[in-house]
Amino acid sequence: MKLHLSAPPENLLNSKIQITGSKSETNRSLLLQALYPNIRIENISNSDDAEVMQKGLKVAQGTVDIHHAGTAMRFLTGYFASQENKEVVLTGSKRMTERPVKVLVEALRELGADIAYEKEEGYPPIRIKGKRISNSKVSLPANISSQYISSLLLMAPSLENGLELQLVGKITSVPYIKMTLALLSQIGVDNSFEGNTIRVLPKASVDDVTLVVESDWSSASYFYSIVALADIGSAITLSSYKKDSLQGDSVLAKIYRELGVETSFEGNSIRLVKTGGPQSDNLDVDLADAPDIAQTIAVTCFGMGMGCRLTGLHTLKIKETDRLEALNTELSKLGAPISVSDKDLTLLPSNKINKDVAIDTYNDHRMAMAFAPLALKTDLYINDAEVVSKSYPDFWGDLAKLRFLVEEME
Template identity: 35%
Template sequence: MTSVYIVDLPISKSIANRLLVRSALRGDMFPELPASNLPEDVLLLYKILTDNQSSINVGNCGTAMRFLTAYYAQKEGKTVQIDGNERMRKRPIGTLVEALRKMGADIDYLGEDGYPPLCICGRKLHGVSLEIPHTESTQFISALLLIKDYIDGELQLKTDMTSPYIAMTEHILSSPSVSLERDWSSAAFWYEYVALHTDATILLKKLTKSTIQGDVVVSELFKSFGVNTSEVEDGILLSKNNQTQIKDTLTIDFSDCPDLYPAVYLTALRLGVKLHCLGTERLAYKESDRLTAFDNLTKDTGYHPSFHDHRIAMALLMADFETDDLACIAKSYPDFVKQWRECRRK
């Protein structure tokens, strides 16, 4: 009988970080965060919002940089400097800054124009009509949506950008009560593991398809790689369907699910599937340049750098590659390495 490895996933940092900023804006109590397996990005944002410091370093947390830029821009009488690590200083924020300036924000660049670090002097903002290109980060839209009820007048956002992440933000702002959920983005790496390991069966505890997370689409994408998804009483059960005929070529649009790219790419590579990727424009500005992160990688396992990117590192490990900087994984999934090692021993 095939043994089942039970996985306790972290909470969705996308949901948690939106709830933290919503609570800070409303002056509400912050959501109760789990004591274990808490993503470092969530803990970082929580500490920043509760410590009331004037000098802030967000490391390589893009969500914190974008959400806090909008948050402090509207916080009257508060002056802060926001910086990050070397990679963060290469991640563009100019479109968001210019949008906030049109709303009356006082924001200066402390380095290269268009990039962190920033100096922000909070003031009352006013509503305007803004156009945000579809090529920009969806978090620019979410950052503006989060503060729209705390400005004078109406904010009109014009964009042809659609995204589950924007829908998530709108849902959180319009719903009186939103619960923390287990993370579907993190679940992707266990889908990868099952796809690449015969007889692997994984129970993702407390995960549910009734979710506001767009990355639930991973359950559909991995059908092509022979992974069955079953909803059971305790969560989501993943099993390998060895009867699946794996196609030679797949075309996948990552516009709405960019965080799934590393797990899907490595799975396709190891299974010998030629992957045609659409909607990958924004991958260059993630924790690493994910568009080039797998350059020169072949299906033969060995060492490949993680580029200090948590999702690259997890995808490599699940595909039986060796990599470096396992500590970076705690950004979204602190217990991953321990769980991965335990699963391999079974």
């Protein structure tokens, strides 16, 4: 599906949007619910990733196809490894078979798991024969994707002796690790995170508990971008959000204040208001703890005529696509003076924006949504726009509520 996007009749916005639950929190909660069935979950994400996670958790024997869902691949690898009498082949899309799982598989094997590669060493598909795991100590490189770490932590309370995880080196994506540990605490699982050592104690059962999933801050990022690119006085209210968010992407409020957007909490909602221009002509930010918002921020800065230097982006190379190279290609089409390495991005200030550019999305939901706000500055085309269903199926409909022209092309 190819979409043509144009700006609303006026760039002065005032709307309310309900955002679906965080897929990060949802998938963690779903796995815990599979281990402890008396857990209830509210505000579950309606994303493709959450749907494949739910389906995957119900399989006992056979093939589990998680399509493009990297979170499900990592989380289900740990889950099935610890489930006695279950044997599955975990696979996914072509891109998924190119995304490494070796670090996680080796850690699980060290704990005693039975996992074999069906094709290429280090990559899906993998065959997992669930078994009782009694070993409790393992180490992982600290700078890898937090999903590997969370996969081990989520299965840990169901293990006979719990888990002691040693992280070697400088830790990245700390908020996602803390999210996982906070959810464990909410269901009564004792855990600690001191220095580079994480401990999770075993727990045979949990009391009845309801986990309420906060709405997705990554999805909120696109509306921060829209407000930043709109006229002063524009405002969008988003629900449902918490002041004490578990999500690392909630750092958006601080970052976008530098771009002229103020955030206020009103009950369970956040209100974004464009109060002025950017505080400088160049934004310098380390996104090691929130890499999923890099695309949005880079596009926002380009649309505002600003420069930026975004660092801490080493995990973007192994996402749905190589996001740094994809950003380099698509922003260059629009006329951006941009350069990338394997872990950072530099954009120089420029007021030139090429018109009527078609943005390729590379099977990556965030590429589609990050570029959409630029329709406030120039007409755009988004190729394969349906990819947004991976995390935010309602995105184009919500954009239409803001009076953007969202036109499907033949």
